[in-house]
Amino acid sequence: MTISPVSRVPLSLDVAQRLRAAILDGTFPAETELPTETELAQSFGVGRSTIREALRVLQAHGLISGADTVSTARPRVTHDRTAGAAGLALSTALQVGAIPLGDLVALRMLLEAEAIRKTTSVPDAVRSCLVTMAAAVENTDIHTFHAADVDFHVQLAYAGGNQALGFVIGVLRDCIAGYLLDALDAVADRGTVLARLLAEHQAIVDALDAGESDRAAELVVAHVRDFYEPETP
């Protein structure tokens, strides 16, 4: 009877959990390089392959930066982009059908309305998004427009002052982005649609500038709803 570990999780996942805990509790502080794979393997008493699998898991959770961007030979720094990972995971759940799109949209409306209600002044970053969008409308550049659109909403969400709110809205946007782009792609008369969207964004900012947060909240709800339920007039 050599061993008899408590449960039956593979070593690699166990290591992943321990590494995750070590990162979260600050043993490996943020923006710091982790030890070498070989060092980790030795300190955990496992083989390098096992460590690599564990690192992949952490990477998928966004806790360590690594190969998803450049993957050069530089070791690896610690957590960042966890929000992106969460967005991806949420969007996966969405695609697989675990969560209906309509529910996500409803949630987004609720959150954005609340964030805007709490917003008193419009940050410059939001205004510059409007400028970018306007330029994109000229060129009928869907992708630029969409990027600015996303930025607009996220910036506005954070402007409300509640970081949790801003964060979740950002994740939701990441998650819905695919659908949005597809929808824009499928639209025949893009110029008109983009112009209308731009006008709606502008109206929201105008309402906020006028100090009418509640009206801005209504506008944003309508803005989101209309886009996802174009059939309802």
Add this chain to the structure above:
Amino acid sequence: MTISPVSRVPLSLDVAQRLRAAILDGTFPAETELPTETELAQSFGVGRSTIREALRVLQAHGLISGADTVSTARPRVTHDRTAGAAGLALSTALQVGAIPLGDLVALRMLLEAEAIRKTTSVPDAVRSCLVTMAAAVENTDIHTFHAADVDFHVQLAYAGGNQALGFVIGVLRDCIAGYLLDALDAVADRGTVLARLLAEHQAIVDALDAGESDRAAELVVAHVRDFYEPETP
């Protein structure tokens, strides 16, 4: 010049993405076993280690069931538990993101109020949580009470019908759970506090039973707020 792939992502991540796409587009239907690791390695033209790393990534995304439960030698079936993976990712992001507790609580109040406003009938599961809580009050059993408390709110959140709402509330609860338990631990007169919390939960259910969703929503907001800001009378 043997190859020159577009960017510099490691093979394993590339394989992971292709596998992910294959799963999402139905090449590997749900509840089906994937091919053997060796077969996958051959069909992708890579080594088994590479496939294993890719599989870990998919597993972290919740797209394939594998070792997180039993990890027995049975091959592996496909997607499920993507929501759980998304929850973990979101909660990780929230922890790492150093989001103030107050913001999390505010978000939770907003979401729970909305969920309750949308709730018409109280599910039996929620009522049984009340029973469990009552028993826990008798024994001053903090942990059981807390578990039932969490279950109560999550069940109620899903009762509103919006799965995304329930989902996010569950994640938020996970994030806040640590704080909550600590707070309960620090309380001197636990019996009184638990009894009061139980009464508040009961009042929420009563309001819902009476068809007064709005009042129930107010009660839940007060319930959450009072717990986190005990100084404000």
Add this chain to the structure above:
DNA sequence: GATAGCTGCTTGTCCGACAAACAGACAAGA
């Protein structure tokens, strides 16, 4: 002092190996 080359380390990938667990076949006994 500046630059070019060398050396070592680290990652990404592959391969071969082995124990353990499981599935199916196959043979022995009731």
Add this chain to the structure above:
DNA sequence: TCTTGTCTGTTTGTCGGACAAGCAGCTATC
């Protein structure tokens, strides 16, 4: 014939070794 025990093959989980490529730091040369 049916049951049961064994045996073999397959598959996962893990390890170790191997090698190419990129990068850092040092050294030697101009």
